[in-house]
Amino acid sequence: MQSYLILQPLMVMLLLTLVMAIWMYLTRVSAMKRLRIHPQKGQDTSKLKDLLPDEVTRISNNYNHLFEQPTVFYAVVLVIALLGHVDQVHIICAWVYTGLRIVHSLIQATVDKVYARFIVFVLSWIVLAVILIRESITIFTM
Numbered sequence: 001m002q003s004y005l006i007l008q009p010l011m012v013m014l015l016l017t018l019v020m021a022i023w024m025y026l027t028r029v030s031a032m033k034r035l036r037i038h039p040q041k042g043q044d045t046s047k048l049k050d051l052l053p054d055e056v057t058r059i060s061n062n063y064n065h066l067f068e069q070p071t072v073f074y075a076v077v078l079v080i081a082l083l084g085h086v087d088q089v090h091i092i093c094a095w096v097y098t099g100l101r102i103v104h105s106l107i108q109a110t111v112d113k114v115y116a117r118f119i120v121f122v123l124s125w126i127v128l129a130v131i132l133i134r135e136s137i138t139i140f141t142m
Contacts, residue, residue, distance in 0.1 A: 001088070003081040009094040010077045013070055016102055020063040023109065031056045054112075062108040066101075069125065073097055076132050085138050093131045100124040 031052050032039065042048045049057050073094075080090055104120045107113060 001086045003086050005091050006081050006086045006094050009098040012098050017066045024059045024063045027056045058112045059109045062105050093127050097127045
């Protein structure tokens, strides 16, 4: 199986991060201008969160979350691709993981229903665990 196939969902995850970054910057700068918040107030983003509307903060929170759990996804997918361990199960799981993270981002950045977001988060961890455990077994039994 072609190794690049598992890199496609990885690239979609990276594009999701780019989209969320652009969305965050556009909403944050717009809100700061509208509320006349000096850019220097953004030096400590934890303080900036108190000054910005929730709808702006939700987007930046999601952007930050894309640098947490997904980093494990990036690492294991790169290992799978580099070692040539790409198979149909890994590819399906990688796409399911990516889809779940897109749903997670949409929930958090829009309605931010914590229970719905949590369910999607747990499901994404289950899928990621399948990828991680399968590849770990392969590596440790070589």
